[in-house]
Amino acid sequence: STPFKIAAIPGDGIGKEVMPEGLRVLEAAARRFDIPLEFTQIDWASCDHYAKTGQMMPDDWKAQLQGHDAIYFGAVGWPATVPDHVSLWGSLLKFRREFDQYINLRPARLFEGVPCPLAGRKAGDIDFMIVRENTEGEYTNLGGVMYEGTEREIVIQESVFSRFGADRVLKYAFELAQSRQRKHLTVATKSNGIAISMPWWDKRADAVGADFPEVTVDKQHIDILSARFVLQPSRFDVVVASNLFGDILSDLGPACTGTIGLAPSANLNPERRFPSLFEPVHGSAPDIYGKNIANPVAMIWSGALMLHFLGRRDAHDAIVKAIERVLIEGPRTGDLGGSASTTEMGKAIAALI
Amino acid sequence: STPFKIAAIPGDGIGKEVMPEGLRVLEAAARRFDIPLEFTQIDWASCDHYAKTGQMMPDDWKAQLQGHDAIYFGAVGWPATVPDHVSLWGSLLKFRREFDQYINLRPARLFEGVPCPLAGRKAGDIDFMIVRENTEGEYTNLGGVMYEGTEREIVIQESVFSRFGADRVLKYAFELAQSRQRKHLTVATKSNGIAISMPWWDKRADAVGADFPEVTVDKQHIDILSARFVLQPSRFDVVVASNLFGDILSDLGPACTGTIGLAPSANLNPERRFPSLFEPVHGSAPDIYGKNIANPVAMIWSGALMLHFLGRRDAHDAIVKAIERVLIEGPRTGDLGGSASTTEMGKAIAALI
Numbered sequence: 001s002t003p004f005k006i007a008a009i010p011g012d013g014i015g016k017e018v019m020p021e022g023l024r025v026l027e028a029a030a031r032r033f034d035i036p037l038e039f040t041q042i043d044w045a046s047c048d049h050y051a052k053t054g055q056m057m058p059d060d061w062k063a064q065l066q067g068h069d070a071i072y073f074g075a076v077g078w079p080a081t082v083p084d085h086v087s088l089w090g091s092l093l094k095f096r097r098e099f100d101q102y103i104n105l106r107p108a109r110l111f112e113g114v115p116c117p118l119a120g121r122k123a124g125d126i127d128f129m130i131v132r133e134n135t136e137g138e139y140t141n142l143g144g145v146m147y148e149g150t151e152r153e154i155v156i157q158e159s160v161f162s163r164f165g166a167d168r169v170l171k172y173a174f175e176l177a178q179s180r181q182r183k184h185l186t187v188a189t190k191s192n193g194i195a196i197s198m199p200w201w202d203k204r205a206d207a208v209g210a211d212f213p214e215v216t217v218d219k220q221h222i223d224i225l226s227a228r229f230v231l232q233p234s235r236f237d238v239v240v241a242s243n244l245f246g247d248i249l250s251d252l253g254p255a256c257t258g259t260i261g262l263a264p265s266a267n268l269n270p271e272r273r274f275p276s277l278f279e280p281v282h283g284s285a286p287d288i289y290g291k292n293i294a295n296p297v298a299m300i301w302s303g304a305l306m307l308h309f310l311g312r313r314d315a316h317d318a319i320v321k322a323i324e325r326v327l328i329e330g331p332r333t334g335d336l337g338g339s340a341s342t343t344e345m346g347k348a349i350a351a352l353i
Numbered sequence: 354s355t356p357f358k359i360a361a362i363p364g365d366g367i368g369k370e371v372m373p374e375g376l377r378v379l380e381a382a383a384r385r386f387d388i389p390l391e392f393t394q395i396d397w398a399s400c401d402h403y404a405k406t407g408q409m410m411p412d413d414w415k416a417q418l419q420g421h422d423a424i425y426f427g428a429v430g431w432p433a434t435v436p437d438h439v440s441l442w443g444s445l446l447k448f449r450r451e452f453d454q455y456i457n458l459r460p461a462r463l464f465e466g467v468p469c470p471l472a473g474r475k476a477g478d479i480d481f482m483i484v485r486e487n488t489e490g491e492y493t494n495l496g497g498v499m500y501e502g503t504e505r506e507i508v509i510q511e512s513v514f515s516r517f518g519a520d521r522v523l524k525y526a527f528e529l530a531q532s533r534q535r536k537h538l539t540v541a542t543k544s545n546g547i548a549i550s551m552p553w554w555d556k557r558a559d560a561v562g563a564d565f566p567e568v569t570v571d572k573q574h575i576d577i578l579s580a581r582f583v584l585q586p587s588r589f590d591v592v593v594a595s596n597l598f599g600d601i602l603s604d605l606g607p608a609c610t611g612t613i614g615l616a617p618s619a620n621l622n623p624e625r626r627f628p629s630l631f632e633p634v635h636g637s638a639p640d641i642y643g644k645n646i647a648n649p650v651a652m653i654w655s656g657a658l659m660l661h662f663l664g665r666r667d668a669h670d671a672i673v674k675a676i677e678r679v680l681i682e683g684p685r686t687g688d689l690g691g692s693a694s695t696t697e698m699g700k701a702i703a704a705l706i
């Protein structure tokens with residue numbers, strides 16, 4: 001059968017250390033489940049590439065990637081040499097937008113064997129999905145500085161939302177909630193403070209929700225919603241949010257389950273007109289790079305999500321099971337109280353496939 | 354001596370239930386420490402007033418309040434009858450802006466006797482201050498909707514920052530950090546995603562920080578910063594943030610210490626050109642209104658902050674001590690596992706002054 005074409009982009013920092021483990025596990029799954037995978041190794045979309053060429057990616061990046069079924073991505077960012085807004089806007093955020101990966105999907109789930117920072121919670125108590133709008137909203141470079149460099153400096157930053165963009169992510173979230181047992185959707189908002197976009201966002205949630213009478217809906221302001229991730233995490237099932245609010249909640253959710261170093265993320269173009277992108281949530285973590293101590297689970301789990309998206313649920317489930325087992329039995333990296341290296345933990349997971 | 358003139362505005366929901374307890378304790382402190390307090394009781398800045406008059410406040414609200422030393426404020430918001438953005442922009446947010454209360458100050462502190470939602474933390478482990486910019490930034494009603502009501506709808510929401518506004522809150526936060534033992538300041542940012550305002554905000558932090566060589570500074574993106582409130586709360590001393598980020602962090606911080614129902618807040622015009630405003634963080638809580646079960650501590654503690662701001666540290670300390678004792682010994686309201694009413698808890702605190 002035609003192989004799936006995967007572009008593997010390690011990027012910066014620990015992205016380069018966890019990528020080999022991700023590939024190791026994907027290759028093991030490919031062998032076991034007879035999945036034809038074909039990898040393209042790509043060293044751009046990195047600050048190293050920027051140092052050499054003055055840009056994050058070659059001019060023909062889109063043409064080079066377009067033929068692929070998915071992008072398997074490590075992390076980008078090396079602020080010591082390239083400011084974050086330059087490296088991110090020159091790579092990851094370009095992918096999300098130009099490949100129209102409008103859904104960013106991130107799980108928050110409590111695992112056995114992973115210490116939970118919240119008191120008195122056990123595996124099974126917390127299990128929800130965050131659906132983040134991934135292409136518009138608060139993340140823009142629109143606006144500017146007036147009276148620049150003077151005491152009268154004024155800065156305008158514009159957020160841009162569209163009905164097209166809001167409705168499709170709300171619809172995706174309602175459908176996801178509908179497909180789950182509890183059928184509950186939380187909509188993040190801040191309509192009491194952000195007076196134009198957020199009341200409008202609330203109205204779009206009502207309009208889209210009209211088609212999903214079985215889904216119960218709860219609108220919550222982002223301030224109290226963040227607080228409830230800590231205080232009442234079991235009440236959540238699916239949470240939908242704008243780009244910025246989704247960014248915050250999808251770090252906070254995994255933090256509450258102790259899995260911030262473990263959390264995967266899927267940047268989806270559900271219609272598959274463009275390649276979707278799968279990446280760990282943790283980022284490039286310059287502070288621990290170079291020691292081979294980064295936890296590879298987020299990268300490996302992201303690979304599982306990729307196979308799921310490509311229609312291979314069997315392989316996804318096998319990888320997640322292997323992760324669950326290694327989290328309980330070890331070997332574990334330092335962040336989980338163990339002393340295993342990135343490589344050792346990756347090999348152990350691969351061996352269980 | 355000339356009495357301090359305090360405008361007491363209960364507002365909506367549980368604001369009306371906790372206000373009498375706040376006043377009870379303030380009056381007890383006034384007697385004990387011989388502080389001349391003169392109260393003006395105000396029933397506007399409420400959704401009840403809106404229902405009667407079609408506006409949140411009378412036209413001459415500013416003239417009526419201007420002569421006061423401080424505003425003692427309950428909570429505003431009754432979304433069942435008035436949309437939040439109408440009630441808030443018509444009252445609280447007007448006070449903050451037109452009285453130039455540019456500092457919003459909120460403590461996150463772990464108390465003995467208050468169950469902490471984070472595992473393994475004890476009183477003394479968490480004790481930091483959040484300094485929020487309170488008059489500009491992301492909270493605006495600037496922007497608009499294009500192609501309104503059609504499928505092509507596009508929404509622009511503008512954030513507006515000024516050097517004047519950013520520098521003064523950064524300076525306040527640096528000074529506060531400088532005055533504390535650890536002298537550590539965390540600056541919330543999102544310069545990797547919000548590409549105009551946040552890189553600029555980072556630069557202002559550098560510029561203002563140049564005058565405070567003793568203060569150590571840590572810039573953190575709001576997503577990972579939120580996660581660290583849960584994972585590493587002891588690392589924080591003073592945290593400074595824009596209006597929106599400060600709003601989120603100042604609910605999340607108190608949530609992490611189990612004190613979201615207890616947390617006070619000060620909206621300060623440090624130069625005293627206008628009255629400053631003191632209010633609980635918890636809001637109007639329509640779901641529990643009418644049962645006399647709301648915890649009055651946030652209101653009472655806000656009163657203590659008010660007396661501190663008016664130069665009466667003795668009374669402030671006595672009130673905080675009384676709160677600490679009642680938190681340990683009871684009576685406690687339901688949120689703290691007790692069964693006392695709002696009134697009983699308020700009376701117990703007043704009795705200890």
Ligand SMILES: CC(C)[C@H](C(=O)O)[C@@H](O)C(=O)O
Pocket residue numbers: 192193223441600634636
């Ligand atoms: C009610 C709302 C407008 C307000 C805010 O967002 O500032 C509140 O959440 C607060 O923090 O005081």
Ligand SMILES: CC(C)[C@H](C(=O)O)[C@@H](O)C(=O)O
Pocket residue numbers: 088247281283545546576
């Ligand atoms: C690196 C940054 C631009 C990015 C984001 O904010 O989207 C990251 O935090 C994420 O969540 O993927």
